[in-house]
Amino acid sequence: xxxxxxNLFIDSLKDAAIGGLIALALFSVLIGMKAEVAxxxxxxxxxxxxxxxxxxxxxxxxxxxxxxxxxxxxxxxPVTQTAGRLIPSTQTLAPLAKYAMPVxxxxxxxxxxxxxxxxxxxxxxxxxxLAILVTxxxxxGWGLNIVVxxxxxxxxxxxxxxxxxxxxxxxxxxxxxxxxxxxxxLAGILAAFWGIILGFPVLRLRGDYxxxxxxxxxxxxxxVLLNWYDFTGGPDxxxxxxRPSFFGIEFNRGEGGFADTFGLEYSSIHRIIFLYxxxxxxxLITNFVTMRLRKLPVGRAWxxxxxDEIACRSLGINTxxxxxxxxxxxxxxxxxxGSFFATRxxxxxxxxxxxxxxxxxxxxxxxxxxxxxxGVVIAAVVMIGGFxxxxxxxxxxxxxxxxxxxxxxxxxxxxxxxTRTPSITLSGKKAKGIxxxxxxxGHG
Amino acid sequence: xxSWDNNPVLTIxxxxxxxxxxVAIDDLSFNVGRGDITALIGPNGAGKTTVxxxxxxxxxxxxxxxxxxxxxxxxxxxxxxxxxxxxxxAKVARTxxxxxxxxxxxxxxxxxxxQHNPLMLASGYTxxxxxxLKSFKKAERDAVERARYWLDKTALIDRADAPAADLPYGxxxxxxxxRAMCSGPELLCLDEPAAGLNPKESAELxxxxxxxxxxxxxxxxxxxxxMSVVMEISDHVVVLDYGExxxxxxxxxxxxxxxxxxxxxxxxxxxxxxxxxxxxx
Numbered sequence: 001x002x003x004x005x006x007n008l009f010i011d012s013l014k015d016a017a018i019g020g021l022i023a024l025a026l027f028s029v030l031i032g033m034k035a036e037v038a039x040x041x042x043x044x045x046x047x048x049x050x051x052x053x054x055x056x057x058x059x060x061x062x063x064x065x066x067x068x069x070x071x072x073x074x075x076x077x078p079v080t081q082t083a084g085r086l087i088p089s090t091q092t093l094a095p096l097a098k099y100a101m102p103v104x105x106x107x108x109x110x111x112x113x114x115x116x117x118x119x120x121x122x123x124x125x126x127x128x129x130l131a132i133l134v135t136x137x138x139x140x141g142w143g144l145n146i147v148v149x150x151x152x153x154x155x156x157x158x159x160x161x162x163x164x165x166x167x168x169x170x171x172x173x174x175x176x177x178x179x180x181x182x183x184x185x186l187a188g189i190l191a192a193f194w195g196i197i198l199g200f201p202v203l204r205l206r207g208d209y210x211x212x213x214x215x216x217x218x219x220x221x222x223x224v225l226l227n228w229y230d231f232t233g234g235p236d237x238x239x240x241x242x243r244p245s246f247f248g249i250e251f252n253r254g255e256g257g258f259a260d261t262f263g264l265e266y267s268s269i270h271r272i273i274f275l276y277x278x279x280x281x282x283x284l285i286t287n288f289v290t291m292r293l294r295k296l297p298v299g300r301a302w303x304x305x306x307x308d309e310i311a312c313r314s315l316g317i318n319t320x321x322x323x324x325x326x327x328x329x330x331x332x333x334x335x336x337x338g339s340f341f342a343t344r345x346x347x348x349x350x351x352x353x354x355x356x357x358x359x360x361x362x363x364x365x366x367x368x369x370x371x372x373x374x375g376v377v378i379a380a381v382v383m384i385g386g387f388x389x390x391x392x393x394x395x396x397x398x399x400x401x402x403x404x405x406x407x408x409x410x411x412x413x414x415x416x417x418x419t420r421t422p423s424i425t426l427s428g429k430k431a432k433g434i435x436x437x438x439x440x441x442g443h444g
Numbered sequence: 445x446x447s448w449d450n451n452p453v454l455t456i457x458x459x460x461x462x463x464x465x466x467v468a469i470d471d472l473s474f475n476v477g478r479g480d481i482t483a484l485i486g487p488n489g490a491g492k493t494t495v496x497x498x499x500x501x502x503x504x505x506x507x508x509x510x511x512x513x514x515x516x517x518x519x520x521x522x523x524x525x526x527x528x529x530x531x532x533x534a535k536v537a538r539t540x541x542x543x544x545x546x547x548x549x550x551x552x553x554x555x556x557x558x559q560h561n562p563l564m565l566a567s568g569y570t571x572x573x574x575x576x577l578k579s580f581k582k583a584e585r586d587a588v589e590r591a592r593y594w595l596d597k598t599a600l601i602d603r604a605d606a607p608a609a610d611l612p613y614g615x616x617x618x619x620x621x622x623r624a625m626c627s628g629p630e631l632l633c634l635d636e637p638a639a640g641l642n643p644k645e646s647a648e649l650x651x652x653x654x655x656x657x658x659x660x661x662x663x664x665x666x667x668x669x670x671m672s673v674v675m676e677i678s679d680h681v682v683v684l685d686y687g688e689x690x691x692x693x694x695x696x697x698x699x700x701x702x703x704x705x706x707x708x709x710x711x712x713x714x715x716x717x718x719x720x721x722x723x724x725x
Binding site: 289292293296297298300301303304306307308310311312313314315316317318319325420422423424425426427432434435438439440 | 500501502527528529530531532537538540544545546547548549550552553556557558559560561563564567570574588591592595601604605607609610623624627
């Protein structure tokens with residue numbers, strides 16, 4: 001054993017040294033030299049050398065590789081196996097999942113009052129804002145889940161529908177003076193319409209090609225919004241978007257306002273709480289409709305489409321219409337969320353609808369588990385909430401964020417909640433979830 | 445005149461399918477009799493599956509007509525129809541050589557997907573379904589009953605709520621037949637239903653096909669390599685070789701046809717000698 005461990009140590013040391021050398025070669029250029037406009041030299045370009053940083057980076061690579069070699073890669077019983085046992089398996093989590101849904105729901109409903117009693121109306125504002133943001137992403141995640149999770153169509157341009165919804169409301173309000181509650185359904189219909197427009201050209205595409213076209217579509221919408229200056233205001237965006245009213249009662253100070261009507265003392269938090277309940281209701285409607293659709297023929301056709309498109313066609317399912325309904329419905333919920341976003345912010349510009357938004361929404365769906373509604377909630381809370389939580393780390397939070405995603409994907413490659421619940425059972429009882437290994441991810 | 449020519453459910457006329465320079469089917473014509481079990485046989489690469497793909501709309505034939513004569517008197521030209529309409533309107537269902545089930549869905553869900561079109565109609569194209577329409581609830585119960593019937597007939601009822609991908613091979617084959625039957629076809633096209641089955645399963649399959657034909661007025665067209673299945677259950681056998689029909693008749697007639705024997709077993713040595721002499725080798 002001692003001889004073997006000696007070999008292990010020497011091997012590991014050699015390997016780590018090679019790794020260190022490669023790191024040195026790479027980092028001496030990448031980190032070691034930094035081109036800088038030296039202010040003292042009248043704007044001349046100079047090179048700043050940072051050999052200390054290179055030494056640290058190389059040392060990290062060397063030590064990290066040595067440790068990994070000793071305890072994971074070359075060790076008899078890798079430490080990851082031991083660590084893996086410490087992480088709870090799916091079986092032990094399954095009974096918890098049953099209670100997760102009602103607990104989340106109750107928590108979501110009483111959240112504003114919890115925060116108010118804990119932090120007061122001034123202190124709770126930032127947490128409520130964060131809760132609104134998270135709920136918006138939950139709704140977007142649920143909308144995208146129809147397209148990606150159920151129908152298995154990879155959509156990288158989902159933010160386009162979010163933008164269509166936001167701009168529909170902003171423009172209708174600006175040009176025609178429509179209120180939020182009239183524009184909300186219109187924004188959904190317009191977004192669904194654009195979903196169908198996108199759907200047609202991509203009907204025949206699968207996999208990578210579908211991803212590229214949807215990605216391009218997202219960018220086209222954003223760039224059109226950016227350049228159509230006369231109509232959309234271009235990069236200046238649209239400001240002064242009207243706020244939603246509570247059955248016609250505005251959240252204003254003074255006579256006729258919300259506080260005045262209900263005999264409360266005026267506080268700006270009322271509007272925030274109202275907005276929170278609006279997005280919560282919208283998200284819950286999205287969830288309800290999606291859960292319902294799963295049990296209807298159209299939902300089963302989506303899932304069948306994800307499993308095997310050719311078999312679907314042999315059974316008389318019109319795959320064109322099925323795909324288009326998935327795109328249209330997913331887009332519609334994106335549009336609803338978009339118009340909420342516009343009314344909450346009061347100002348929108350194409351800046352808010354970049355590709356990174358699509359990527360974040362898709363990441364929420366994938367991390368949560370394709371097709372899982374509760375998974376999306378957990379992933380949105382972790383990702384959006386976590387992102388804000390680590391704000392103190394400044395630029396390093398991206399690093400933490402990336403690491404977190406890698407860990408989740410290593411631990412659970414098919415997302416946090418990866419079992420599929422059957423939409424109907426013969427026995428009438430709740431059936432066992434279907435393991436993700438058997439469920440197809442769709443071909444795009 | 446044979447019975448299948450008198451009252452055909454499917455008529456294939458001068459069907460030709462070319463893939464670039466390759467002629468997969470060359471001027472093929474035959475009839476599938478109503479209520480018959482018709483077998484399409486031939487060596488590997490003879491073009492059997494291509495005939496299926498043309499008849500079910502997955503390929504568009506280069507030339508020729510494929511006519512489906514439904515029992516209500518309607519006629520459909522299958523080569524002009526989209527694949528999903530062939531199942532929905534012309535009532536032709538099929539299975540696949542490499543089984544295509546919805547593996548991540550339960551057996552029951554697989555059979556529910558097969559009844560998509562009537563259920564879609566009953567759910568008022570989804571809108572009625574979202575609001576829980578009574579007539580949809582009833583249609584759904586009927587669909588479940590129909591699924592239960594076929595699961596029972598294929599002896600899969602015990603595993604109704606298990607994912608389809610978990611089934612053993614033979615069960616998957618039967619499930620695919622059950623799924624095709626749930627779409628209510630008048631012609632059932634089976635692509636090698638007995639492939640990979642053991643003799644006992646093969647015998648059960650024969651019984652199932654006989655039952656389907658007898659009780660459900662469904663004509664069956666099947667591709668098969670297993671001669672025991674072909675000889676035992678088929679009323680009519682069509683033999684293909686290199687995309688051409690070399691024999692057409694009852695199982696007994698075809699079995700003794702020298703062309704068929706030649707295609708499957710090769711020709712006797714004397715004949716080869718004769719040809720070689722003619723050519724002058």
